[in-house]
Amino acid sequence: MGKATGFMEYQCEETQRRDPLIRTNDWREYDTSYSDETLMTQGARCMDCGTPFCQIGDVINGATTGCPIYNLIPEWNDLVYKGRWREALERLLKTNNFPEFTGRVCPAPCEGSCTLAISDPAVTIKSIERTIIDKGFENGWITPRVPENRTWKKVAVIGSGPAGLASADQLNQAGHHVTVYERQDRAGGLLMYGIPNMKLEKEVVERRVRLLEQEGIDFILNTEAGKDISFEALNRQYDAVILCIGAQKQRDLPLEGRDTEGVHFAMDYLTASTKQLLQDEDYIDAKGKDVIVIGGGDTGADCIATALRQECNSVVQFGKHPKPPSARTGSNTWPEFPNVFTVDYAHKETAAKFGEDPRQYCIQTKRFVTGEDVTLKEVHTVEMEKTTDENGKATFREIPGTEQVWPAQLVFIAIGFEGPDAKLKQYGLHTENGSVKATYGDFRTNIDNVFTAGDARRGQSLIVWAINEGREAAYKIDDYLMGSSALPSYLKKSV
Structure with a gap:
């Protein structure tokens, strides 16, 4: 205290x-x-x-x-x-x-x-x-911690997001030789290309990656497991493999006009914008355009902030649910996470630039409409009413007469993720609800020597859960390889 x-x-x-x-x-x-x-x-x-x-x-x-x-x-x-x-x-x-x-x-x-x-x-x-x-x-208090003793056991970590980096860090400190495979050109996973620079400057990510390299971890970039190197080859080369490939398969909106030029997945937009900032690559430019973001979460807010910095003409964010209350309700008591109205950084920026909060609530997108040049011209919507029954099940119904047409030349779909963006069954991995099947606390898949952790196992979640699972999986792998483990394991229950 x-x-x-x-x-x-x-x-x-x-x-x-x-x-x-x-x-x-x-x-x-x-x-x-x-x-x-x-x-x-x-x-x-x-x-x-x-x-x-x-x-x-x-x-x-x-x-x-x-x-x-x-x-x-x-x-x-x-x-x-x-x-x-x-x-x-x-x-x-x-x-x-x-x-x-x-x-x-x-x-x-x-x-x-x-x-x-x-x-x-x-x-x-x-x-x-x-x-x-x-x-x-x-102050220079953080210096490389190079393990004094090595076990000569080799572990491959597939994916360099927070779960992969956490497991790699722990396993390296246990003395194992750790190699991290990343399909992108820079390590960090969503920390590098999914979170925009104004929330997390990329030098902060690269500083940590450099430190992990100095401590003995090898990074192999531009290499996708299952494509550039087979899982069979990884199993032959390493004593254990851990899949930390995230949940990057983006949920889509299969509506009329979805294939129209100008309708993009949010993560494609954010990745391209960061790559342009880092190395001047091609990107999706919102300059002078009317932008609509579909999805009321953090990824949607990041799209808003990115579009503002690209000098968009206007920006609106559609949310499926009603506006949250200003204070906790009886069904959302402490110590639960407070489901209350907040103003994110991107919403404050939009209000400062355009004079109002960009969020629209209880909006259902109906179709994307093109102009004469076959590019996106407008988005058609209808307002929704949400009701909840005595069992807590929510249903939505359209409200007649609330149809609206919104001008738009860019739309970003930010309605969540379905699971890993990989052909898991093709590689012989068992799945459950679209994710790699493995029990929390054990983390082993159905394939010998192959473990999994983070969003790949639990689905889309928070960075702290990714670190939690990366650390816990490292403990389990160390125990598997050595018969016991001195690594900390701070969770003994199933979540």
Whole structure:
């Protein structure tokens, strides 16, 4: 905990962010750092709450509650309050391989479960976490940890997103020779090409990859498992293989006009935009165009922010569900993640530039319509009404007379992911609900020596769950290879 009476004495200070109008003129991160003094005060707000729900890491009513990697939040809040930053870093790194990622892009379910959040704004856990790790790099406290002893066991990690990197980091520290295969030209998975630069600058990702290389991990890029190298070959070359290939198969909208030029998957747009920024490749340009984003989640918000920086003419975001309430309802009680109305960074930027929030609620897209030149001209929609029965099952019905035509030259579909973007059954892997079939806690697939973790196993989820599964799978693989494991395993139950 921080100061015993700190939660009564100090007010929460919102995360410092650059001016919305100014930051849309560049691609740098929109968050800025607090002063040390401010962070110490914010750390002092951490309560002596007995049971720190911020670190329970569970799923309640389908939503993540608390921190799935069980960060020792009260401990490092207390150390920050006392100005003991290096010790705070040591506590943070005990559970989290990559605080520089989670401190930037995690939705912070820990804050939703903060005891103080019952009646007041939560402790600014995410901002404190980010500052601790950034200070660690700035002060040279983070240096390569090269294992002293090697086991001569070889492990292949397929995919370099957060699950793959976490498992690679753990297995390398256990002394195994680890090789990471990545189909893209740069390591990082969705951290590199799925999350735009203004949320996570790519130098932050590349800095961590360089550190992992210095610690002994090999990265083989532009190589897709199952295509450029067969699973049979991987099984012959390595003592164990772990699939951390994510859930990149994007959910589609098979509507009239879907094949029209100008209708794209959101992730294709974000990937191309980042590649253009890094190496001046071809990209989908929103300059001067009316943009519609279908999907109300984080990926949709990232498309909005990207289009704004490309100087779009207008941008609207369609959401399927009603506008969330301003406060928790009786069916969404603490410590569940709060399903309440929030304004994301992209929505603030749109309001600053165009004078209003871009979100439209309970909208159903009906068709995409072309102009005379066979390119996208407009999108037709109808409003929906949502009802929920006594069993909690939601249904939607169209509201007659609410049809509307929206001008659009670009549409981005951001309605989620179905599973791994790979022909899993063709490779002999058993699947379940589109994902690689494996039991949490065991992580073994039906193929000898082949394990899986992260979104590839559990479906689309949070970065903290990816790190959780990467670490846990590494523990299981180390035990499989050596007969026992000294790696930490902080989860003993099935989730």
